[in-house]
Amino acid sequence: MIMVLMFNRHRTRIVAAMSALTLALGLASCSDSSDDSKGGSSGKLKVAASFYPIQWLTQQIGGDHVDVSSVTPAGTEPHEFEIGTKQIAELNKTKALFYVKGFQPSLDDAVGSLSDVSAVDLTKNVNLVHHEGLLEHDHGDKDHGDKKDGEAKKDDGEKGHEDGKEHDHAEGRGDDAADPHFWLDPARMKRAADAIAAELSKKDPGHADAYKKNNEALQKKLDGLDKSFQTGLATCERRSIVTTHTAFGYLADRYKLSQVGLSGIDPESEPSPATLAKVKKYVQENGTTTIFTEELVSGKPAETLAKETKTVTAVLSPLESKPEKGDYEAAMTGNLTALKKALACK
Numbered sequence: 001m002i003m004v005l006m007f008n009r010h011r012t013r014i015v016a017a018m019s020a021l022t023l024a025l026g027l028a029s030c031s032d033s034s035d036d037s038k039g040g041s042s043g044k045l046k047v048a049a050s051f052y053p054i055q056w057l058t059q060q061i062g063g064d065h066v067d068v069s070s071v072t073p074a075g076t077e078p079h080e081f082e083i084g085t086k087q088i089a090e091l092n093k094t095k096a097l098f099y100v101k102g103f104q105p106s107l108d109d110a111v112g113s114l115s116d117v118s119a120v121d122l123t124k125n126v127n128l129v130h131h132e133g134l135l136e137h138d139h140g141d142k143d144h145g146d147k148k149d150g151e152a153k154k155d156d157g158e159k160g161h162e163d164g165k166e167h168d169h170a171e172g173r174g175d176d177a178a179d180p181h182f183w184l185d186p187a188r189m190k191r192a193a194d195a196i197a198a199e200l201s202k203k204d205p206g207h208a209d210a211y212k213k214n215n216e217a218l219q220k221k222l223d224g225l226d227k228s229f230q231t232g233l234a235t236c237e238r239r240s241i242v243t244t245h246t247a248f249g250y251l252a253d254r255y256k257l258s259q260v261g262l263s264g265i266d267p268e269s270e271p272s273p274a275t276l277a278k279v280k281k282y283v284q285e286n287g288t289t290t291i292f293t294e295e296l297v298s299g300k301p302a303e304t305l306a307k308e309t310k311t312v313t314a315v316l317s318p319l320e321s322k323p324e325k326g327d328y329e330a331a332m333t334g335n336l337t338a339l340k341k342a343l344a345c346k
C-alpha cells in the first residue's frame with residue numbers, strides 16, 4: 001500500500017477517492033444530523049479553503065463567525081500537494097470548500113466524492129486567461145502575440161465567466177491551460193471575495209450582515225493594495241521580471257510588466273538547458289538586475305543564472321503558502337518593495 005502511494009500518483013487519487021466514498025457512506029449511516037456535526041463545537045461555521053490566499057480571503061470575510069481550515073498544509077507547495085484520505089474526511093466535516101479548479105488535480109478529484117459540502121470553484125468568478133511566460137514556448141505565431149499590452153489593460157477581473165470568448169481563448173490550447181495564479185492580482189481577489197461572501201451568507205444567513213460588512217472592508221483593503229502597486233510601479237527604469245515559475249502573469253498584466261519564467265505555470269518542471277540559455281540572453285539584452293526566487297521552490301536555477309549574468313537574486317512571493325511572517329497583504333507589500341528595487345522605480 002505504502003509503495004503504491006509513493007510511486008503511483010494517479011493510483012493515489014483513486015485510492016483517496018474510494019476511501020472518501022467509504023467515509024461518506026459511513027458518515028451518512030451513523031449520523032443523520034450532519035448539519036449539527038458541521039457547525040463545530042465552537043458554534044462557528046466550519047469551512048475549508050484549498051490553500052493559503054483563499055483561506056486568508058475567507059478569514060477576512062468570516063471573521064469571528066467562521067472557522068476556516070486550509071486543505072493544503074502551511075509550508076507545502078500547493079502545485080505538488082496530493083490530498084490524503086484523512087484530509088478528505090476533515091473536508092467532509094465542513095459546510096463549504098472554496099477552491100481553484102484546475103490548480104490541484106487531486107483536490108478536484110476529491111471534490112466529486114464530498115458529501116453535503118458546497119464546493120465553490122472560484123475560477124468561475126475571476127476570469128482566468130492564458131499566459132505565456134516561458135521563452136521556449138514563444139513560437140512567434142500570431143495566436144501568441146496578442147497579450148502584450150492592450151488586452152491586459154482592459155481586463156481588470158470584472159468580467160464574469162459568461163464571457164465565453166476569453167475563456168475559450170484560455171482553454172482551447174491543449175496543454176496550455178488557463179493560468180490559475182489569479183490571487184496575485186488584487187482586482188481578481190476582490191471578485192473571489194464576493195463569491196466567498198455570498199456563499200458564507202447563504203450557509204449562515206444569521207451573520208450575513210457581518211459578512212457583508214467584512215467584505216466591504218476587505219474590498220477597500222484590496223483596493224488600497226492595488227493602488228499602492230499602481231503608484232509604486234508607475235515609473236520604473238525597467239519593466240521586465242525574471243521569475244522562478246510563471247506565477248506572476250496576472251500581476252504583470254495589471255501593472256504593465258512582462259514576465260519570463262525559469263519554469264512554467266507549474267514549478268515542478270525544471271528549466272531545460274535551452275530555456276536557461278534563452279533566459280540568460282533575455283537577462284543580458286534587457287539589463288535585468290534581479291532573478292526572483294520563491295520560498296518553496298529550489299532557488300538553484302535562479303542562483304546559477306544570477307551567477308552567470310552577474311545579477312542578484314531576491315524573493316518574490318507567489319503567495320502559494322502562508323507567509324512565515326504577516327499575511328497576504330503584508331507579503332504583497334513585500335513583493336511591491338522587491339519589485340520597486342529590482343526595476344528601479346521612483
Ligand SMILES: [Zn+2]
Nearest residue numbers: 079247265318
Ligand atoms: Zn504557482
